[in-house]
Amino acid sequence: MQFSARNKLQGTVKEVRVGAVMAIVMVQVGENVIESAITKDAVEEMKLKAGDKVTVVVKSTSVMIMK
Amino acid sequence: MQFSARNKLQGTVKEVRVGAVMAIVMVQVGENVIESAITKDAVEEMKLKAGDKVTVVVKSTSVMIMK
Amino acid sequence: MQFSARNKLQGTVKEVRVGAVMAIVMVQVGENVIESAITKDAVEEMKLKAGDKVTVVVKSTSVMIMK
Amino acid sequence: MQFSARNKLQGTVKEVRVGAVMAIVMVQVGENVIESAITKDAVEEMKLKAGDKVTVVVKSTSVMIMK
Amino acid sequence: MQFSARNKLQGTVKEVRVGAVMAIVMVQVGENVIESAITKDAVEEMKLKAGDKVTVVVKSTSVMIMK
Amino acid sequence: MQFSARNKLQGTVKEVRVGAVMAIVMVQVGENVIESAITKDAVEEMKLKAGDKVTVVVKSTSVMIMK
Numbered sequence: 001m002q003f004s005a006r007n008k009l010q011g012t013v014k015e016v017r018v019g020a021v022m023a024i025v026m027v028q029v030g031e032n033v034i035e036s037a038i039t040k041d042a043v044e045e046m047k048l049k050a051g052d053k054v055t056v057v058v059k060s061t062s063v064m065i066m067k
Numbered sequence: 068m069q070f071s072a073r074n075k076l077q078g079t080v081k082e083v084r085v086g087a088v089m090a091i092v093m094v095q096v097g098e099n100v101i102e103s104a105i106t107k108d109a110v111e112e113m114k115l116k117a118g119d120k121v122t123v124v125v126k127s128t129s130v131m132i133m134k
Numbered sequence: 135m136q137f138s139a140r141n142k143l144q145g146t147v148k149e150v151r152v153g154a155v156m157a158i159v160m161v162q163v164g165e166n167v168i169e170s171a172i173t174k175d176a177v178e179e180m181k182l183k184a185g186d187k188v189t190v191v192v193k194s195t196s197v198m199i200m201k
Numbered sequence: 202m203q204f205s206a207r208n209k210l211q212g213t214v215k216e217v218r219v220g221a222v223m224a225i226v227m228v229q230v231g232e233n234v235i236e237s238a239i240t241k242d243a244v245e246e247m248k249l250k251a252g253d254k255v256t257v258v259v260k261s262t263s264v265m266i267m268k
Numbered sequence: 269m270q271f272s273a274r275n276k277l278q279g280t281v282k283e284v285r286v287g288a289v290m291a292i293v294m295v296q297v298g299e300n301v302i303e304s305a306i307t308k309d310a311v312e313e314m315k316l317k318a319g320d321k322v323t324v325v326v327k328s329t330s331v332m333i334m335k
Numbered sequence: 336m337q338f339s340a341r342n343k344l345q346g347t348v349k350e351v352r353v354g355a356v357m358a359i360v361m362v363q364v365g366e367n368v369i370e371s372a373i374t375k376d377a378v379e380e381m382k383l384k385a386g387d388k389v390t391v392v393v394k395s396t397s398v399m400i401m402k
Contacts, residue, residue: 019154020287153288221354
């Protein structure tokens with residue numbers, strides 16, 4: 001499987017917080033923690049929980065640069 | 068200065084490629100290379116070039132998870 | 135500090151509404167009110183409240199045109 | 202016609218720059234200039250040009266806040 | 269009315285779920301169900317409900333490809 | 336493999352147009368053609384070409400509704 005999204009970072013889920021329809025997933029990637037806002041349905045279908053090995057995916061058009 | 072975007076990763080620019088109106092900026096962040104597609108104007112105004120110390124910024128609603 | 139996101143509009147927070155994990159922030163920018171959906175965590179860390187002077191930021195790849 | 206995108210700002214096209222597949226459209230909205238990166242095909246089908254009265258549209262999940 | 273967003277798909281709302289500030293709208297488009305996360309305010313102002321004929325809109329820079 | 340992005344539509348590539356750094360990929364999905372703007376690098380690494388069976392992926396926070 002190949003995917004056009006250019007950024008795929010290996011990490012480990014640190015925390016999952018579920019709201020009414022949205023959820024927050026915190027993923028440890030190297031020395032950084034990356035935060036993702038996805039649907040509650042996605043969290044439940046994927047059974048995402050702390051300790052899971054996951055890949056964080058970001059499309060390059062969503063990435064900004066500060067200097 | 069505080070910024071609502073939750074993901075701010077320190078890195079070093081590896082490569083800048085400029086097209087007609089868009090540009091690609093590759094940034095080394097720890098062991099990962101993160102790719103950003105921004106406007107050519109942004110690259111020129113910021114004088115972005117290989118070796119620059121930068122912060123990669125991603126809004127959490129743009130982050131996806133694979134498992 | 136320079137930022138690749140091309141749209142940075144000065145405004146004043148009119149209203150903040152906080153949900154379980156997400157929040158809505160309304161910002162008066164000139165004659166327009168701009169609405170932002172960010173995480174509840176961002177609102178709390180930034181202590182965002184009505185009356186705050188803020189900058190609304192939008193990446194140009196997120197902007198559409200109707201005619 | 203009703204549209205779920207929360208931000209719809211009236212403006213006037215100031216400049217259109219067309220690349221190979223993408224294009225940049227600058228729109229004067231009150232005292233601000235808003236920049237949009239859309240496809241070249243969209244610019245051509247809409248015949249977008251300086252002076253056009255347009256509406257700039259942004260989904261609220263794409264809006265960030267700096268303070 | 270012309271719109272720069274390149275993807276406009278006709279469909280019928282199957283389900284609407286409303287959270288504290290966000291909402292999920294499921295739309296049947298041909299044989300697929302497309303899920304949209306929009307604000308609760310948008311759902312209420314548009315009076316979105318199952319059975320409504322709608323157009324699903326996606327900017328081409330938000331579309332990814334897997335192979 | 337499970338993926339948090341909620342919209343995954345099966346289709347066939349109709350056309351690929353490559354610019355300096357970005358590219359446009361048109362995919363037939365049922366009766367609709369869906370347009371994607373991805374990097375030229377993604378197109379080349381995936382060897383995307385007309386006739387390829389692909390999956391179009393869209394995060395639900397990128398989907399809007401018109402009525």
